[in-house]
Amino acid sequence: MKIICLQENLKNSLNITQNIIGRNLILPILNNVLLTTKDGRLQVSSTNLEIGINTWVSGRVEKIGAITCPAKALTGFINSLPNKKIELEVKVNILTVKCENYKASFNCLSAEDFPIIPKITDDSLIEIKNSILKDALLKVVGAASSSESRPEITGVLFSFGKKELKLAATDSFRLAEKSIFEIHKKSDIIKSLIIPQKTVQEAARILGEKTGETKICLGASQILFDSGDVQVISRLIDGQYPDYQQIIPKEFSSQAIIERSELLNVIRAAAVFSNKTNTIKFSLSDGEIEVLSQDADLGENKSKLAAETKGKKVVIDFNYRYLLDGLGNINTKQIFLGLISDASPAVMKPVGDESYIYLVMPIRAN
Amino acid sequence: MKIICLQENLKNSLNITQNIIGRNLILPILNNVLLTTKDGRLQVSSTNLEIGINTWVSGRVEKIGAITCPAKALTGFINSLPNKKIELEVKVNILTVKCENYKASFNCLSAEDFPIIPKITDDSLIEIKNSILKDALLKVVGAASSSESRPEITGVLFSFGKKELKLAATDSFRLAEKSIFEIHKKSDIIKSLIIPQKTVQEAARILGEKTGETKICLGASQILFDSGDVQVISRLIDGQYPDYQQIIPKEFSSQAIIERSELLNVIRAAAVFSNKTNTIKFSLSDGEIEVLSQDADLGENKSKLAAETKGKKVVIDFNYRYLLDGLGNINTKQIFLGLISDASPAVMKPVGDESYIYLVMPIRAN
Numbered sequence: 001m002k003i004i005c006l007q008e009n010l011k012n013s014l015n016i017t018q019n020i021i022g023r024n025l026i027l028p029i030l031n032n033v034l035l036t037t038k039d040g041r042l043q044v045s046s047t048n049l050e051i052g053i054n055t056w057v058s059g060r061v062e063k064i065g066a067i068t069c070p071a072k073a074l075t076g077f078i079n080s081l082p083n084k085k086i087e088l089e090v091k092v093n094i095l096t097v098k099c100e101n102y103k104a105s106f107n108c109l110s111a112e113d114f115p116i117i118p119k120i121t122d123d124s125l126i127e128i129k130n131s132i133l134k135d136a137l138l139k140v141v142g143a144a145s146s147s148e149s150r151p152e153i154t155g156v157l158f159s160f161g162k163k164e165l166k167l168a169a170t171d172s173f174r175l176a177e178k179s180i181f182e183i184h185k186k187s188d189i190i191k192s193l194i195i196p197q198k199t200v201q202e203a204a205r206i207l208g209e210k211t212g213e214t215k216i217c218l219g220a221s222q223i224l225f226d227s228g229d230v231q232v233i234s235r236l237i238d239g240q241y242p243d244y245q246q247i248i249p250k251e252f253s254s255q256a257i258i259e260r261s262e263l264l265n266v267i268r269a270a271a272v273f274s275n276k277t278n279t280i281k282f283s284l285s286d287g288e289i290e291v292l293s294q295d296a297d298l299g300e301n302k303s304k305l306a307a308e309t310k311g312k313k314v315v316i317d318f319n320y321r322y323l324l325d326g327l328g329n330i331n332t333k334q335i336f337l338g339l340i341s342d343a344s345p346a347v348m349k350p351v352g353d354e355s356y357i358y359l360v361m362p363i364r365a366n
Numbered sequence: 367m368k369i370i371c372l373q374e375n376l377k378n379s380l381n382i383t384q385n386i387i388g389r390n391l392i393l394p395i396l397n398n399v400l401l402t403t404k405d406g407r408l409q410v411s412s413t414n415l416e417i418g419i420n421t422w423v424s425g426r427v428e429k430i431g432a433i434t435c436p437a438k439a440l441t442g443f444i445n446s447l448p449n450k451k452i453e454l455e456v457k458v459n460i461l462t463v464k465c466e467n468y469k470a471s472f473n474c475l476s477a478e479d480f481p482i483i484p485k486i487t488d489d490s491l492i493e494i495k496n497s498i499l500k501d502a503l504l505k506v507v508g509a510a511s512s513s514e515s516r517p518e519i520t521g522v523l524f525s526f527g528k529k530e531l532k533l534a535a536t537d538s539f540r541l542a543e544k545s546i547f548e549i550h551k552k553s554d555i556i557k558s559l560i561i562p563q564k565t566v567q568e569a570a571r572i573l574g575e576k577t578g579e580t581k582i583c584l585g586a587s588q589i590l591f592d593s594g595d596v597q598v599i600s601r602l603i604d605g606q607y608p609d610y611q612q613i614i615p616k617e618f619s620s621q622a623i624i625e626r627s628e629l630l631n632v633i634r635a636a637a638v639f640s641n642k643t644n645t646i647k648f649s650l651s652d653g654e655i656e657v658l659s660q661d662a663d664l665g666e667n668k669s670k671l672a673a674e675t676k677g678k679k680v681v682i683d684f685n686y687r688y689l690l691d692g693l694g695n696i697n698t699k700q701i702f703l704g705l706i707s708d709a710s711p712a713v714m715k716p717v718g719d720e721s722y723i724y725l726v727m728p729i730r731a732n
Contacts, residue, residue, distance in 0.1 A: 073638050073664050080635035094665070102635055104667040269446035269468055272439050298439050299460070301470040 001035070001065025001090040003042050005057050007083045007099060010042070013055040014078055016206055016230060017046040018071040020053060020198075032068035034114045035088070035095075037061045042088070045117055046071060051199050052117035053206070054231040066111035069095050077104050117233055120219035125160055125191070127184040127215050130207045130227060136167055136178045137204040139329040139356060144197040145171035152239030155194035158216075158223075162190065168244060169197075174322045175244055175345075175359040176329060184213055194241055195223055199234035206230050248359060249347055252338035254284050254311035257351060260335050264327055266291045266303045271320045273301045278319045279363050284339055285313040293320075307337075314339040316346065317363040323348075326358035367401070367431025367456040369408050371423050373449045373465060376408070379421040380441040382572055382596060383412040386419060386564075387437045398434035400480045401454070401461075403427045408454075411483055412437060417565050418483035419572070420597040432477035435461050443470050483599055486585035491526055491557070493550040493581050496573045496593060502533055502544045503570040505695040505722060510563040511537035518605030521560035524582075524589075528556065531582075534610060535563075540688045541610055541711075541725040542695060550579055560607055561589055565600035572596050614725060615713055618704035620650050620677035623717060626701050630693055632657050632669045637686045639667045644685045645729050650705055651679040659686075673703075680705040682712065683729040689714075692724035 017033055024030040034045040042057040067090045077097065078086070087098045095106045137156070145153040150172075159166040163186065168177040203225045207214055210227050217224040225232040266289075270280040273293040283290040289307050294300035316339055327335070332350035339346050348358040383399055390396040400411040408423040433456045443463065444452070453464045461472045503522070511519040516538075525532040529552065534543040569591045573580055576593050583590040591598040632655075636646040639659040649656040655673050660666035682705055693701070698716035705712050714724040 070664060076638040077635055077667070080631050080638070082631065101670040101672075102632070102667075103669065104635070104639070104665060106665040107663060265446050265448065266468070269443055269470070272442040272446070273470070297473060298436060299470060299472040301443070301468075303469065304467040306467075 001037055001067060001088070002063040003037060003059050003061050003088050005042060005059030005086055005088070007078065007081045007086050009057045009059070010044075010086060011075075011078050011081075013042075013044040013057045014071070014075040016055050017044050017053045018075045019205070020048045020051050020202060021046050021071045022048065024048075029068055029109050029113050030115070031070055031072070032109055032114070033071045033074065034066065034068050034111055036066040036111065037064040045114075047115055047117050049115060050196060050235055051202055052231075052233040053202070054117065054233070056229055063089075065090055067093070067095055067108045068111055068114050069106050069108045074106060118219055118222050120217050120222060120224040120233065122217050122219065123187065124185070124215035124217045124226075125189055126165055126186050127213050128165070128180060129182065129184065130210050130212055130214050132180060132182050133214055134204045134208040136165075136180050137200050139178045140167045140169040140176040141197055141200045141204065142169075142325055142329070143171060143174050143176040143358075144169040144200075146197075147171070151237055152194055152241055155196050155237040156200045157192060157194055157241045159192045160186075160190060168241075170242070170244060170359075173319070173361050174326065175247075176326070177244075177248075177357050179355045181355065189218075191218070192241065193218075193223060194237035194239065196234060196237055199223075199232065203232050206232060247345060248357065249338065249340055249345060252311060252340055252347070254314040254339045255309070256284055256289060256337045257308040257334050258289065258305060258337060260327060260330060260333060262305055263289075263335065264324070266305050267320050267323055267327070269303055270301050271324075273298055274320055277363075278321055279317050280320045280323075281315065281317050282339075283313070283315045284309060284337070289337075314341060316342045318346070318360060319363055322360045326360060329358060330356065367403055367433060367454070368429040369403060369425050369427050369454050371408060371425030371452055371454070373444065373447045373452050375423045375425070376410075376452060377441075377444050377447075379408075379410040379423045380437070380444055382421050383410050383419045384437040384441045385571070386414045386417050386568060387412050388414065390414075395434055395475050395479050396481070397436055397438070398475055398480070399437040399440065400432065400434050400477055402432040402477065403430040411480075413481050413483050415481060416562060416601055417568055418597075418599040419568070420483065420599070422595055429455075431456055433459070433461055433474045434477055434480050435472050435474045440472060484585055484588050486583050486588060486590040486599065488583050488585065489553065490551070490581035490583045490592075491555055492531055492552050493579050494531065494546060495548065495550065496576050496578055496580050498546060498548050499580055500570045500574040502531075502546050503566050505544045506533045506535040506542040507563055507566045507570065508535075508691055508695070509537060509540050509542040509724075510535040510566075512563075513537070517603055518560055518607055521562050521603040522566045523558060523560055523607045525558045526552075526556060534607075536608070536610060536725075539685070539727050540692065541613075542692070543610075543614075543723050545721045547721065555584075557584070558607065559584070559589060560603040560605065562600060562603055565589075565598065569598050572598060613711060614723065615704065615706055615711060617706075618677060618713070619706050620675070620680040621702065621704045622650055622655060622673040622675045623700050623702055624655065624671060624673045626693060626696060626699060628671055629655075629701065630690070632671050633686050633689055633693070635669055636667050637690075639664055640686055643729075644687055645683050646686045646689075647681065647683050648705075649679070649681045650675060650703070655703075680707060682708045684712070684726060685729055688726045692726060695724060696722065
C-alpha cells in the first residue's frame, strides 16, 4: 500500500475515527484504525464492535492495499506534523509515514484480522440537515439511562412517523422528547428503533462539525448515519421501549410561564443547600413560585420568582439536577411549567416551540 | 454585624479567597471564610495555615462585627445572585443574606476561633508591576520539586539583589531561573527566601487578574504579596537552597539556534514513540538536529530540524516532558540550545532575552 495525501485531511479523519477506540487488552486490533485504499482514496475506519466509523481521505493512491495501525499513536504523530504532503507506505506490516523532515515507522497488524464493519446498502429512511439533527440528538441523549438493568432504556428511541422523526429518552426519573419536522426527504416506512446512547453521542459529535445533510439508513440489525464523507454504523438495542406517551400529562392543575434565566439562578441558589439529597421544594401559587431548600448543618434558602401562573397551589419536591438538565436543553427566553400534584410528573416546555417536552418525576416524601 | 454591598464585589472577593480552602475534617473552621467589618468595609479572609488571603469589599457598614461562614456554600450562593445590592446580617451565629427576592441563612462559626493570619507591617522589599511579576512566577514555578524528601527545593527561591529580583526553582532534573529587572521601587536589603510552590501559584493566579503593582514585604517568618485590594501572606520554607549557580554551564561544546515552534512539533512527534520511558534522543551536528525515539512494540521515529549550529557533534537523551515544560516557558520565536556532553546539563534560553534560563539534565544510559 502506498498513498500520498495532505496532513490536514488525514488528521481530520483520524480525529473523527479514533474517539470510539478505548484500550482493549483482549482484542488489541481494536486499538487500531483500519487504513484501506478504496476507489482512489484512503478509507480510515474504526470499530468498538458496537459502533463503527468510516471516513475517507482524498489523495493519490500509488499502490493499493490495507493495514491496521495503532490509532492513538498514529493520531498523535500525524497531529504533530506540518500541513504538508504525507506519504504512507506499507511493507511487511510496517507502515512508514514521511512528511518533509519527519519519518516514523509503525508496527501494524494485518487488515485481514480487523472485525468487519457491516455495510448498509439500503435506501435512506430519512434525510435531515446536520445542524438540526445534532441539536435534536443533544436535547434528548442526556436523559437516557446509564443502568444496564433495563437495557431498552439505555438507548434513544427513534420513531420514524409519516412526516416526522420523534426522538425520546428516559431513565424513569425524567423523560425528554424532541420532534423533528424539518425533513429533507422521508421514505414511507413507519418504524421505531432503539439506538445506543454512545452512538447518539458520537453521531452528534461528528455531525456537529459538518454542514450538509445526513441520511439515516437501516440494515438487518444496524443503523447508519451517513453524511457523505463520514459514516457512523451502530448496532440497535433489542427490546420493547416503554409506551411513554401515556404518562405525558395533557392537562395541569397548575401552570406557569417563567423567565428561563431567572429560574436557572433560583435553582442554582437553592442547590447550595441541597447537597445531601439534591432536593429542592417548589411552591407554585398565585403569581409566584417559591423555591425552598435546607440542610441541617449548613442552613436554608428561600427564593421567590414572579411568574404568570394559572390554577391552584401545588407544592412539589424535585431533584434539582434533573431540572438543570432540562433547562439546559431549552433555549427560549421563557419556559412553560405544568404541574398536577406532588406525586405526578411535571412538564417543562419551551414557550412557542411545541417540538420539545421534558418531564420530571417529583421526589416523594414517603 | 450588618453590611450592604454589591453582589459583584462580594463575588470577586469570595472567588479569590475560597481557592485555597480544601475540605478540612479535623479543623472545620478552615472550611470557612472570615467576614469582618473593618474601616467601613467588609474584609474577607481565608487561610489553610500555610497561606492566608485577605480581600476587601466596599459597602455600607450598618453594624460592626465578625463571623466565619462555610466558604464553598457562600460562594456558590452569591455566584447565583443577580448583580444587585446584597444585605448581610449576623444574629447569634446565623448569617442571613438577602438580595432582591433571594434569601438564605447560613449556620456559622464564631470569628474568635478562626486562626490568626499574621500581620506584616514592615516596609516593602520591592515593588513590581503585576503583569511582570505574574509572568516571571509562572516561568519558574513548574520546575519546583513535588517530593517532600528535600523540602527546600519544593519552593521557589526569591533572591533580592541590589537591582533585581531573581527567581529560581528546581526538582534536580531541571532548573528554571528568571530575573526581573523592571522594578518600581527596591529597598537596600539583599536577601534570599524560599517560598512554597502553592503560594507562588496562588500569587500568580490572583495578581494575574489585576492591573497595578504588587509590594513584597517581609515579616518574622512570613512573606506578604500586597496588591492593595488583595493580600497573600505565606509561611517561608526553612533550609539552605542548593547553590545552583555553579551548575549552570557558561560554555558549550555544541550549540544551536532553533525555531521554537518547529522544535515543539519535532518533540511532540517523537513523544509518540517514547511512552514507557519518556526518552528521546537528540543528535546535534552540522546545521541539523536529529531527534530519535523508539518503542519496541509500536515502532520508531526519526525527525530532522534545520538549525544554526556551532561546535562538535553531541548525542544526548532527554525526558521529552522536561523539554516541553521548558519550551512552554519561552515565548520568543527562536531558542538557544547549548550542550556540553551526554552527561552534562543542557541549557535552553530565549534568543534575545538574557533574563531566562532553563536547564535540563540528560537521561544517562547506565
